[in-house]
Amino acid sequence: MTDATSIPAAPEDGRRKSSLRTLDARTRRRNAAEKRFRFYGLAAILVGLFFLVVLGVTIVRSGLPAFTQTVVSIDFTLSEEDYAKAEGQLFKTKAYEQIFNAALVTSLEERGVEAEFDAKAINRIMGKPGATIREHFRANEGDLGTPVQFELSAASRVDGYFKGRVTRDGFVDSRFLQASDLDLVDALAEAGIIRQAFNWNFITGADSGVDNPGGAGIGASVVGSFFMMLVVLFLSLPIGVAASIYLEEFAPQNRFTDLIEVNISNLAAVPSIVFGILGLAVFIQFMHLPQSAPLVGGLVLTLMTLPTIIISTRASLKAVPPSIRDAALGLGASKMQSVLHHVLPLAMPGILTGTIIGLAQALGETAPLLLIGMVGFVARGYPDGFIAGFTEPNSAMPAQIYTWAARADVGFYEKAWGGIIVLLLFLLTMNIIAIILRRRFERRW
Amino acid sequence: MNDMRVIERDVDVTETKISARGVQVYYADNHAIKDVNVDIEDKTVTAFIGPSGCGKSTFLRCLNRMNDTIDICRVEGEIRLDGEDIYDPAVDPVQLRAKVGMVFQKPNPFPKSIYDNIAYGPRIHGLARNRAELDEIVERSLRRGAIWDEVKDRLDAPGTSLSGGQQQRLCIARAVATEPEVLLMDEPCSALDPIATSQVEELIDELRANYSVVIVTHSMQQAARVSQKTAFFHLGNLVEYGETGKIFTKPEDSRTESYITGRIG
Ligand SMILES: Nc1ncnc2c1ncn2[C@@H]1O[C@H](COP(=O)(O)OP(=O)(O)OP(=O)(O)O)[C@@H](O)[C@H]1O
Numbered sequence A: 001m002t003d004a005t006s007i008p009a010a011p012e013d014g015r016r017k018s019s020l021r022t023l024d025a026r027t028r029r030r031n032a033a034e035k036r037f038r039f040y041g042l043a044a045i046l047v048g049l050f051f052l053v054v055l056g057v058t059i060v061r062s063g064l065p066a067f068t069q070t071v072v073s074i075d076f077t078l079s080e081e082d083y084a085k086a087e088g089q090l091f092k093t094k095a096y097e098q099i100f101n102a103a104l105v106t107s108l109e110e111r112g113v114e115a116e117f118d119a120k121a122i123n124r125i126m127g128k129p130g131a132t133i134r135e136h137f138r139a140n141e142g143d144l145g146t147p148v149q150f151e152l153s154a155a156s157r158v159d160g161y162f163k164g165r166v167t168r169d170g171f172v173d174s175r176f177l178q179a180s181d182l183d184l185v186d187a188l189a190e191a192g193i194i195r196q197a198f199n200w201n202f203i204t205g206a207d208s209g210v211d212n213p214g215g216a217g218i219g220a221s222v223v224g225s226f227f228m229m230l231v232v233l234f235l236s237l238p239i240g241v242a243a244s245i246y247l248e249e250f251a252p253q254n255r256f257t258d259l260i261e262v263n264i265s266n267l268a269a270v271p272s273i274v275f276g277i278l279g280l281a282v283f284i285q286f287m288h289l290p291q292s293a294p295l296v297g298g299l300v301l302t303l304m305t306l307p308t309i310i311i312s313t314r315a316s317l318k319a320v321p322p323s324i325r326d327a328a329l330g331l332g333a334s335k336m337q338s339v340l341h342h343v344l345p346l347a348m349p350g351i352l353t354g355t356i357i358g359l360a361q362a363l364g365e366t367a368p369l370l371l372i373g374m375v376g377f378v379a380r381g382y383p384d385g386f387i388a389g390f391t392e393p394n395s396a397m398p399a400q401i402y403t404w405a406a407r408a409d410v411g412f413y414e415k416a417w418g419g420i421i422v423l424l425l426f427l428l429t430m431n432i433i434a435i436i437l438r439r440r441f442e443r444r445w
Numbered sequence B: 001m002n003d004m005r006v007i008e009r010d011v012d013v014t015e016t017k018i019s020a021r022g023v024q025v026y027y028a029d030n031h032a033i034k035d036v037n038v039d040i041e042d043k044t045v046t047a048f049i050g051p052s053g054c055g056k057s058t059f060l061r062c063l064n065r066m067n068d069t070i071d072i073c074r075v076e077g078e079i080r081l082d083g084e085d086i087y088d089p090a091v092d093p094v095q096l097r098a099k100v101g102m103v104f105q106k107p108n109p110f111p112k113s114i115y116d117n118i119a120y121g122p123r124i125h126g127l128a129r130n131r132a133e134l135d136e137i138v139e140r141s142l143r144r145g146a147i148w149d150e151v152k153d154r155l156d157a158p159g160t161s162l163s164g165g166q167q168q169r170l171c172i173a174r175a176v177a178t179e180p181e182v183l184l185m186d187e188p189c190s191a192l193d194p195i196a197t198s199q200v201e202e203l204i205d206e207l208r209a210n211y212s213v214v215i216v217t218h219s220m221q222q223a224a225r226v227s228q229k230t231a232f233f234h235l236g237n238l239v240e241y242g243e244t245g246k247i248f249t250k251p252e253d254s255r256t257e258s259y260i261t262g263r264i265g
């Protein structure tokens, strides 16, 4: 017996002889599993895309009407005698209304449209035109005797009639609108006096009263959000980056820093309303900062954003290869120089990503604003000046949207959706700026 | 006869640049360097050889206090540069590292332009007064790093776009640009082809005129070619230290002999 015979012969296994071109069972199973997995991934992405599309379509469909407004546009000439006569009367706006109604009758006749109406119907359709007209001519007496085009916004229900919110079937007469008014509205539309116009006021204006959705605008709260974001950006970015650099590059590894780390991670998971009540207690009740001010909102949101920024900044600092630090230190750079000159620029894209995620969260946050009085506040106009932008009471976009959604008049419903479109556009702008900045930094590699 | 001896002595008697006494290094509980005493001479190339994990890099990193950056690392004993204890509390490691430059095993250029890679050291140490001087330093350093011809037309290209070997020569040029007195090199040629290796070896030989060079290498031939002194490390001990020629021809310790003849390591 030689050793060679005791070595077991190669097993008579079919696999060994098989050609590379026929797949064996194991390979087939593996390929099938791979295919299945790819299919799951694709399916997941498609489901996600589907919901995204549904969301986008819903938002646009419900929100677009907020950007148009039904207006009554009418050419109106007021002679000097009529002006003097109306000003001489006791009920001045009433007098103007009569003049206006007369003018409306003539312009309808001119266009050959027949309609019957009384002063009340006009009031129901377009509010009180007398006051608007009087104000205009008192401010611009030079316009007397020349035709002036007035664009009066139609009442919420008339607007709703044009946008399909209000229909004739099942229409119930109320003090707001009667079925007969709809005939007049149709006639006015036929004459081209009532039409849809782009609602600039929605973008530039401030909030209106609870019964006037047509006059509501998101502009003032966009400004409020803008100032809040300024506060958040200029506080949370430097503080967050400084804290991360300290924790990541300088802090000794001990129990204390471990404790801080755990706490920061936990802070990121604290419900935002907790930050709101903290802000109320500390910034308003203790420090006596003004209520409803973007400054306070910004401070509260800074607290909320800091953990997000710190966590992502630390992750991106960690991702910078240690060999870069060694290279700088080996050349005699100080720790600070190695961080500022080499590590930080390399971590910058990651830091920016974290910052934009934090800011986006902060921008959409409503709950903490509820507690510091930014939700209840109805912004009637713009702050005067840059400093006032921080300290004067204002609303913020999500707070404004929340307020509108909570109002009884259905006209505010579309405003809420429209507000969401503006909010998303604001977010998109922020993201684009961040992407441009990130490109800038990435190019340095 | 007498004249000959005088000349010989001129070559042999050199000043001690770095002297280490009773150096112990611990990584937490791991005793990585055990009681090492060594005198590294000025204007000399000293090679550290030894099997992997024996502590060559660790000891090298003690010489410019790069070990300070490792939290768990503890260094005991005394290391003197020109007679001054570099672990003295009054010594700023940043100042020390400007004098004791380092080239790492893995090329680690900054992700910046080639020019900025070289110019960084001179800039932070204020070695150039104006752009023209800086240009001159950059060119000189790149020439000494034996890479000038390859990069002179693309100084604006990122250092990371070079090949591994080119990157390593860039790193050597970068270390030279700060005009250190001692240059520590941790396996600088492990990523280089034979041509680049011989260029770097030539460079090391040239640097010897002004600096003290310490090089860690796994290549016996390289140690024999470039160094005048050789230190053999084994399991954290400095087993033998002496003239390179003597270490390679008649080592005193049996472990040294086994290593250089390829029986351990
Ligand atoms: N950062 C570190 N943390 C913990 N232990 C370390 C560290 N660096 C090195 N060591 C340990 O110190 C010992 C010596 O390592 P060192 O890197 O000095 O070896 P070396 O001689 O350079 O090896 P090689 O030739 O493979 O580079 C090893 O046991 C290693 O495990």
Ligand SMILES: [Mg+2]
Binding pocket: B056, B057, B058, B186
């Ligand atoms: Mg090593």
